[in-house]
Amino acid sequence: MTKYIFVTGGVTSSLGKGIIAASLAKLLQARGYKVTIQKFDPYINIDPGTLNPYEHGECYVTEDGAETDLDLGHYERFLNVPTSQANNVTTGRIYQHVIQQEREGAYLGKTVQVIPHITDEIKRRMQLLGESNEYDIIITELGGTVGDIESLPFVEAVRQLRWELGANNSLVIHLTLVPYLAAAGELKTKPTQHSVKTLLEYGVQPDILVCRTEHKLSQEIRKKLAQFCNVNINAVVESIDASTIYDVPLLMLKENLDKTALTKLKLSNKNEPDLENWKNFLGKLKNPTSEVCIALVGKYVELPDAYKSIIEGFIHAGATNECKVKVSYIAAESVTKENVAEKLKGMDGVLVAPGFGERGLDGKLNAIKYVRENNVPFFGICLGMQCSVIEFGRNVLGLKDANSFEMDANTSNPVINLMEEQKNITNMGGTMRLGAYDCEIKKGTKAFAIYGKTKISERHRHRYEFNNDYLKQYEAAGMIASGFNPETGLVEIVELKNHPFFVAGQFHPELKSTVANPHPLFVSFVAAALANKKSK
Numbered sequence: 361m362t363k364y365i366f367v368t369g370g371v372t373s374s375l376g377k378g379i380i381a382a383s384l385a386k387l388l389q390a391r392g393y394k395v396t397i398q399k400f401d402p403y404i405n406i407d408p409g410t411l412n413p414y415e416h417g418e419c420y421v422t423e424d425g426a427e428t429d430l431d432l433g434h435y436e437r438f439l440n441v442p443t444s445q446a447n448n449v450t451t452g453r454i455y456q457h458v459i460q461q462e463r464e465g466a467y468l469g470k471t472v473q474v475i476p477h478i479t480d481e482i483k484r485r486m487q488l489l490g491e492s493n494e495y496d497i498i499i500t501e502l503g504g505t506v507g508d509i510e511s512l513p514f515v516e517a518v519r520q521l522r523w524e525l526g527a528n529n530s531l532v533i534h535l536t537l538v539p540y541l542a543a544a545g546e547l548k549t550k551p552t553q554h555s556v557k558t559l560l561e562y563g564v565q566p567d568i569l570v571c572r573t574e575h576k577l578s579q580e581i582r583k584k585l586a587q588f589c590n591v592n593i594n595a596v597v598e599s600i601d602a603s604t605i606y607d608v609p610l611l612m613l614k615e616n617l618d619k620t621a622l623t624k625l626k627l628s629n630k631n632e633p634d635l636e637n638w639k640n641f642l643g644k645l646k647n648p649t650s651e652v653c654i655a656l657v658g659k660y661v662e663l664p665d666a667y668k669s670i671i672e673g674f675i676h677a678g679a680t681n682e683c684k685v686k687v688s689y690i691a692a693e694s695v696t697k698e699n700v701a702e703k704l705k706g707m708d709g710v711l712v713a714p715g716f717g718e719r720g721l722d723g724k725l726n727a728i729k730y731v732r733e734n735n736v737p738f739f740g741i742c743l744g745m746q747c748s749v750i751e752f753g754r755n756v757l758g759l760k761d762a763n764s765f766e767m768d769a770n771t772s773n774p775v776i777n778l779m780e781e782q783k784n785i786t787n788m789g790g791t792m793r794l795g796a797y798d799c800e801i802k803k804g805t806k807a808f809a810i811y812g813k814t815k816i817s818e819r820h821r822h823r824y825e826f827n828n829d830y831l832k833q834y835e836a837a838g839m840i841a842s843g844f845n846p847e848t849g850l851v852e853i854v855e856l857k858n859h860p861f862f863v864a865g866q867f868h869p870e871l872k873s874t875v876a877n878p879h880p881l882f883v884s885f886v887a888a889a890l891a892n893k894k895s896k
């Protein structure tokens with residue numbers, strides 16, 4: 361029987377529920393259990409696909425094309441197991457389903473209410489991934505903070521589900537903050553007591569408290585938390601600030617979080633966790649033998665969460681190269697023809713980020729022109745790839761108004777065009793080219809040298825594409841298409857022939873980089889940046 365672990369958050373948001381959930385899952389996986397994690401978000405959007413990255417950070421895309429919360433990225437990076445549409449559910453999706461059922465007459469004669477109809481639908485979704493018996497344990501992270509009006513139906517669903525699942529088949533972990541008051545020189549337990557009290561009012565007694573803290577929890581503090589929150593003292597888990605999120609599984613292991621959870625679920629904890637590969641990775645991450653500076657040119661640079669997966673991709677690739685990757689965020693809008701050399705001075709490689717809309721376009725083009733002409737390693741992702749095509753069109757092919765249809769629908773040279781299947785789409789949500797698509801790589805290209813094979817699959821999230829009417833012209837001038845979609849002929853990768861490293865993909869490689877499988881494009885790009893640095 362599948363067992364369920366629920367993770368709630370108290371006191372404040374941003375405590376890192378996703379990292380705690382992923383770390384616990386990692387430990388359970390390392391002990392031989394099959395685990396998956398899902399996230400339930402209380403907001404009304406159907407999915408985060410229509411949100412500006414400034415709202416909730418990056419939108420993470422799964423293999424099956426779901427636009428999801430960035431925590432799913434952590435789950436995949438830690439577990440190396442793909443997630444899917446079913447792993448992220450929002451209030452919007454729950455209501456959409458219930459309202460549609462109501463229109464279809466599924467509740468004829470009845471008043472449709474939050475309880476039981478909404479909570480029933482939440483419970484159904486919470487158990488969906490358990491139906492296949494594929495997993496021993498399913499961890500469900502509840503977004504938001506306990507006490508929020510909007511998360512109430514989710515907490516109520518957890519209460520009901522615990523009762524339905526019966527003793528020993530589920531547990532609740534409450535992640536909370538134990539703040540340190542510098543003036544008093546003390547850690548404070550009261551906010552935790554209050555947030556547990558709120559949970560208790562809703563009928564949910566947490567089994568384990570994971571306490572975010574900047575200082576070690578003394579035995580005395582642990583005892584106080586245990587006593588006032590009705591938990592065993594060994595169920596008070598310290599989660600102290602870590603230098604990297606990849607330390608957290610080991611910190612949780614030290615605190616016996618996995619053992620305590622398994623004991624409560626009456627599951628064996630005999631198998632010691634096999635974390636050898638994880639520790640190897642950490643060893644390399646923490647003992648780099650070199651360092652490179654990479655510029656990330658984008659328009660959401662004030663909020664690093666907007667580029668979460670890219671940053672993590674660099675961390676994985678850095679460890680593989682035993683090299684510290686220092687990423688400098690450069691606001692695309694600030695890069696001009698005049699200052700580009702100064703802005704990119706000291707950079708060993710330049711990445712132009714994904715994005716939407718015109719803001720920052722010129723800056724991206726200026727950066728690309730500079731790296732193309734000065735042999736600086738370049739890596740373009742999605743809009744970054746489209747920009748490299750526009751830049752080449754304008755400055756090498758002499759197509760002065762070369763542009764993307766997204767930026768200028770009236771250009772006479774739409775080198776990046778709206779995809780045929782996008783032309784009649786009017787709804788914005790979930791309608792881009794989303795999820796995994798095959799790509800065939802041409803032998804003898806840089807892309808082939810990087811991937812070492814001709815058949816790959818990568819995840820997408822875009823509406824526009826390389827306009828194949830221009831392909832011959834581009835290839836004759838030295839920008840070649842080295843990867844294609846085998847069914848549609850869409851160009852998926854472009855690269856420059858006479859450049860040490862100029863590779864750009866229409867897809868998002870960052871979404872597939874994990875600790876166990878660092879992405880080859882990131883690994884090669886970092887290696888190229890390192891080579892560039894050494895040659896200086």
Ligand code: GLN
Binds near residue numbers: 715716766824
């Ligand atoms: N805005 C571009 C498009 O829709 C690129 C999207 C992206 O970078 N993810 O095609």
